[in-house]
Amino acid sequence: MSRKQAGIFSRISTYWSAFGSRLHAASWARVFVGxxxxxxxxxxxxLTTLAKFIVTISILNKLFLRHRAESRQLSCSDLRLQISLMEK
Structure with missing residues (x-):
């Protein structure tokens, strides 16, 4: 390593250690706050993800129950139609 490179390396290590010592004083507080x-x-x-999930499940449940109710009504009307056709 040349003298110029050694001088640059020495300068960088000096700045880094000074920065590190200043940073170390407040680092635990910063880590704790972070x-x-x-x-x-x-x-x-x-919590927002959980709330979105609950809302989605409730909407899907309402749609499913509505679909089941509509299908029951259709099946009842089909039965009435079949009974009326059998009576004729």
Whole structure:
């Protein structure tokens, strides 16, 4: 390694260690706040996803029950038609 490269490497390591020591003082607080933020955002996203899922299931359930009721009405009217045809 040449002297110029060694000087650049030394300068970078000096800046990096100074940055690291400044960062280390507040790093645990930042990590803690970051974890809390991630948990809050995750909980909100989870609850909204769960709410969307529940709404979707309830809509599908209503549609299915409506379809079953309509099919029962059709089958009753078909039975009435068959009975009236048999009576004739």
């Amino acid at each position: 974890c809390i933020m991630v948990l809050i955002v995750g909980a909100v996203l989870h």
